[in-house]
Amino acid sequence: MTFLDYAPAPESTSIVDIKPSYGLFIGGKFVDASGDTFATISPSTEEHITTVGEANAADVDKAVQAARVAFDKTWSKLSGSERGKYLFRIARIIQERSRELAIAETIDNGKPIRETRDVDLPLVAAWFFYYAGWADKLEYAGLGPKPQALGVAAQIVPWNFPLLMLAWKIAPALAAGNTVVLKPAETTPLTALLFAEICQQAGLPDGVVNIITGAGATGAALVAHPGINKVAFTGSTPVGRSIAASLAGTDVRATLELGGKGANIVFDDAAIDQAIEGIVSGIFFNQGHVCCAGSRLLVQENIHDDVLHRLQRRLTTLRLGDPLDKNTDIGAVNSKAQLERISALVDAGEAEGATRWSSECVLPEKGFWFQPTVFTNVHTSHRVAQEEIFGPVLSVMTFRTPDEAIAKANNTPYGLSAGIWTEKASRMLAMANSLRAGVIWANTFNKFDPSSPFGGYQESGYGREGGRHGLAAYLAADDQKAGGR
Numbered sequence: 001m002t003f004l005d006y007a008p009a010p011e012s013t014s015i016v017d018i019k020p021s022y023g024l025f026i027g028g029k030f031v032d033a034s035g036d037t038f039a040t041i042s043p044s045t046e047e048h049i050t051t052v053g054e055a056n057a058a059d060v061d062k063a064v065q066a067a068r069v070a071f072d073k074t075w076s077k078l079s080g081s082e083r084g085k086y087l088f089r090i091a092r093i094i095q096e097r098s099r100e101l102a103i104a105e106t107i108d109n110g111k112p113i114r115e116t117r118d119v120d121l122p123l124v125a126a127w128f129f130y131y132a133g134w135a136d137k138l139e140y141a142g143l144g145p146k147p148q149a150l151g152v153a154a155q156i157v158p159w160n161f162p163l164l165m166l167a168w169k170i171a172p173a174l175a176a177g178n179t180v181v182l183k184p185a186e187t188t189p190l191t192a193l194l195f196a197e198i199c200q201q202a203g204l205p206d207g208v209v210n211i212i213t214g215a216g217a218t219g220a221a222l223v224a225h226p227g228i229n230k231v232a233f234t235g236s237t238p239v240g241r242s243i244a245a246s247l248a249g250t251d252v253r254a255t256l257e258l259g260g261k262g263a264n265i266v267f268d269d270a271a272i273d274q275a276i277e278g279i280v281s282g283i284f285f286n287q288g289h290v291c292c293a294g295s296r297l298l299v300q301e302n303i304h305d306d307v308l309h310r311l312q313r314r315l316t317t318l319r320l321g322d323p324l325d326k327n328t329d330i331g332a333v334n335s336k337a338q339l340e341r342i343s344a345l346v347d348a349g350e351a352e353g354a355t356r357w358s359s360e361c362v363l364p365e366k367g368f369w370f371q372p373t374v375f376t377n378v379h380t381s382h383r384v385a386q387e388e389i390f391g392p393v394l395s396v397m398t399f400r401t402p403d404e405a406i407a408k409a410n411n412t413p414y415g416l417s418a419g420i421w422t423e424k425a426s427r428m429l430a431m432a433n434s435l436r437a438g439v440i441w442a443n444t445f446n447k448f449d450p451s452s453p454f455g456g457y458q459e460s461g462y463g464r465e466g467g468r469h470g471l472a473a474y475l476a477a478d479d480q481k482a483g484g485r
């Protein structure tokens with residue numbers, strides 16, 4: 001049988017005004033970095049997008065000082081309702097410019113426009129609206145009658161949801177009265193720099209938000225700066241561990257949102273076609289570059305063959321290619337380095353004896369791509385069952401009883417997310433009580449809401465973002481002095 005093919009439906013990029021180069025955003029202005037510059041490229045075409053500054057220790061110092069001055073002189077003097085007005089204004093500008101921001105994110109990150117347009121950008125605006133509403137209600141957050149801002153927050157985000165992770169960090173920090181220095185990931189600085197323009201457009205007081213670009217060394221210099229009061233980091237577990245070590249013995253507060261190896265558990269009484277959609281969005285959404293991805297599928301043994309058959313049939317319908325095409329489901333892997341990491345772990349899966357199946361799609365000649373891939377015959381000791389692949393690769397295992405599902409799901413050093421597919425509410429609740437994961441979805445997966453706290457434990461980190469809990473990470477009770485070194 002032949003299927004009708006889709007005509008290409010590429011999104012026009014004419015709405016996005018990308019400058020040939022960007023400096024660092026410090027004290028409300030773009031300034032040149034004192035050190036080198038580096039390029040950001042499109043992972044789907046390998047074309048040069050723009051050049052950005054690489055902040056060195058002196059630049060980091062300037063940014064922290066600008067944030068400190070803004071905290072002391074302006075931001076901490078404003079009432080909560082005044083701070084809220086700025087956040088509402090930012091949220092509205094994000095909505096107005098959402099098409100442009102979605103396209104810029106797709107160009108820089110490689111993820112499909114369907115996702116940036118329908119998931120990332122609506123959530124970015126929702127995060128700012130949600131925390132704007134909290135800014136004048138902090139005394140009702142259950143954190144004491146007069147909770148106090150911590151001061152200057154150092155914020156470091158990864159490349160998988162660049163603007164959304166920025167929103168998760170900046171919105172609660174500003175609502176709580178802190179000022180920030182944020183560093184985007186080195187492969188995806190573009191939307192953070194456009195966000196700096198939005199801060200100017202919103203008339204945000206100078207120095208309340210500072211954006212510095214650079215790689216690990218810039219992040220390390222920021223975390224080591226003696227003038228910060230709080231570190232909010234989202235990224236890999238090894239870097240999170242090094243940050244925790246560098247902050248040990250100081251009274252700088254830290255929240256760490258790290259890696260994951262989520263279990264998506266399907267019982268034989270589940271609505272299978274719905275579960276298939278949940279499995280697909282659990283691991284193939286955003287090319288699997290999702291910390292809370294359902295990268296381990298645990299299927300009840302008696303439905304294994306049926307689920308696999310339906311899953312593979314569904315995966316052959318996913319369209320991989322130009323992320324700016326509105327029909328694309330699977331975009332590019334974010335970087336060459338990440339593609340190499342995915343390929344190495346997939347090779348390890350085959351070498352250890354798991355059975356690999358990859359959907360037959362034609363990979364574009366330029367750019368970084370990986371086909372949706374499923375491993376069966378996976379043992380719990382295999383690297384593909386233990387290590388975070390952070391790519392479109394699913395490892396399938398089976399179980400017979402709920403206890404076995406719990407034991408296998410919890411057999412991980414991480415503890416970020418899990419999914420349960422069953423028609424029985426009692427089973428959902430019993431399972432949720434026993435799963436060691438910070439976020440548990442039932443009959444759905446990868447759903448986010450600003451009012452809902454998100455975070456993990458064990459090697460997935462500590463602290464919560466989102467909801468009232470997300471505010472607590474940026475506030476001290478009124479009898480506690482803000483930290484520092």
Ligand code: NAD
Nearest residue numbers: 157158159184185215216219220235236239257258259291
């Ligand atoms: P990464 O840890 O390599 O980099 C994350 C950020 O930290 C980048 O901005 C990077 O420049 C910076 N950085 C690197 N070395 C640093 C250092 N020594 N000191 C300070 N900053 C440093 O991670 P990544 O590869 O960019 O992102 C993928 C990882 O992020 C995955 O493990 C994923 O699970 C995790 N992640 C977690 C969440 C969550 O909420 N738990 C969300 C998204 C991504």
